[in-house]
Amino acid sequence: MSRLGLAAAVLIACAPALASPPALTEAQQLASVSTPFAVSREHITDDLYHYQFDLRVGSTPNARVRIHRVVRELSPWRPRPTSQAVMLLHGDFANFITNFVPSLGHPASSAPGLAPYLASRGIDAWGVDRRWTLPTTDGDISDLGEMGIHQAIGDTAVALAFARATRTLTDRDPGRIVLGGFSHGAQLTYAYAAADGRHISAIAALDIYYDIAPEDADLKALACANAAAERDALAQGVTDSSNSLFITAGQLARSAPEETSPLFSGYTNRGVALTLSGLTWWLAPYTPVYHLSAPIFDAEGNVTGLRESSEEDVTAWFASAPPHQSMLETAEFDEIWCGTTPRPELAKIRVPLFYLGAAGGFGDHGLYSTTKVSSTDITTHVVRRFGPERVAEDFGHGDLLYAKDAPTLAWGPLAAWLRRH
Template sequence: LTGDVAEYTFDVRLGTGPYDAITVHRVVRESAPFRPRPTRDSLFLLHGDIWGFRAAFLADPARNLPVHLARNGVDVWGIDQRWVRVPASETSFAFLRDWGFAHDVQDLYVALGVARGARLLGGDGFGRMNLLGWSRGGMIGYAYLSAESQLPAPLRHVSGFIPVDTYAKTDTEEFRQAACRRSAAQEAAQAAGQDQNASGALVQTISTLATVDPAGASPIFPGLTNHQAALLTGEATFIIFPPDQQPVPVYHFTGGTFAAAPAPSGLPVPTGLLYSPETSFLALLAGAAPYQPTRQLADAERMICDEVDVPFDDHLDDVTNPVLYVGAGGGFGEYGVYSTTLLGSTDVTTRIVDLAPAEQRLFDFGHADLFLGTDAQTLVWQPILQWIRGH
């Protein structure tokens, strides 16, 4: 990747179907080609919606969280969930029907076991690993730890937990009801035979148009150019949600600026990013995976909605792992803290990057700025590194 930091990847076959495999990633310093340096500290990364490991965490190959941690002696691992490998050319999606949270928890357990086994064989010991889950990955992390808390101690893989800009539960009734509406929408889609969510395909289209015809009229966001449409996806991500399904106020991937007057369609006109290089954000968009399981999204919203009993949150109060919650003021921010209070953990640290006053939340540090931001190393990555070293 850069200097003496290398990325290793390998596939783990988990079934007989063409997509029944996960990809496991490792980012680590080498003493020589194919000779990882010995490490004490380790971290396993779990991506969220739309983007797999590389797109989510290595959008800029030289400036990113895994490389920063690896340079500082942390052995960084991660996973591509099964759906990341489903290509845009796929037309039959029945295999996705049961790929929900239970499926994700099982695959994560296997991936963590593989990583720990490789570390043991490499002379790094069999110590448990810290787990970082970004966005939907953080929700899966909560579900995973709830399940793992019921295993005998020798069979557990995770030491510390770092949920990044997410929540598994909310104490804000408006947000809970919004999750119930999103859940109903996903359940209805699956009942109608739509086992795949194609948000990633839409993001791919936005990215492609911004690259090949940036000045052309956007067919997706009326009144904007294709370049502006790409920026709007980051600066005003909340517009993709119906008004009564917003997870938090003015949720956005990247803080940015806007023209004084809206487009004739009423859409805001983005003029630039405040915290992240545009090239890095466009690289993120370009790395979108086209399809994601509808079942996974429905399970996530049911857990937040809390009106139908699900098994994913049954043992949150049995989770005693140390926790570092990291939030973005323009993402889930302070709204993610409540979920940590439902755990049995007594060692809980909170780090929220707030760079704008509450009334200017639209311009605050965003959900993806945490990994792409020019100052993310100081604001986010270094505090994560310090926490890992202390735990």
């Protein structure tokens, strides 16, 4: 184990001293990771490196908190000190690597990645994978049914405490850091800030809503219906919300794009990937014309290409998805939107908030949630190319991470806000 890993293992045992006394669950988790853990280091580009820490936090098969750090180095295992730091939470069918450092994914992507972008500009970029990302296709998923939002909030607290303890060593900075998230990772960001928030100085929500606006009653009804169906699946013993559709679609679009798809009748493999990307609202109408990637349409309304992100990068995102996902987490996220069960309330959030939306994703529908927090420091920025009449073609949800112009249109405003917070 490296000197950094050994030192961080010692520091993590002292992490509660950095803040007010933690809740019992967090205290137990922090105590359990004071022993040595797995750490790795890999090169990204130039002086940028990726560190990965696996912390054992229990006895079940996947009771680990996988923490990531992307940072510039002064020398091997010696990060360049920074004064700003952010922890990023991934979205669905993804992990930290596939969402934020896609060049290290399997398959690798040509997209430069938000985390390296931030790190190259002096912002220490951290992340944490939720436990459902850890099992392989044939791995042990016997604990998948325990992987809900309460557990994810606890794991996020452990990761934040670990990051602060490590930064105390490497950067001489024990201060709180910004918590940011993409998609459902942003919903978890809201939930953590409302339920705990002890380790964070601000939050950044990338394209999501938490509270649904009154005028979007149809979207709330959809969430309630989805939550009921997912609870029914759980009652029948289904704990895995499989990502096989995205994985297979991505793999086939890359290996045999013009062959007939076994997934959707009448489509080629490329056509399936384009449809999932550009007409996502057919399967997941989170907004009326919600899409992952801005589509190019033909006269009949079929998707013939992608306007912002390359097909190679989008299919790499799909193909590199973790095979499993927690049905319990999916149900609980929908229940937050439905508002039918107890949940952390946005009014408890008092730290600064940055909302970054995509016009063709959650976009303007995510603005309502920003009005429900108690913070007086709120910044919003929705990336859009067109007027409301062309929202079906506009900047998509995933374009915030993979579009050629994402660094200019999305990452630059986020980095500027992070430097001020």
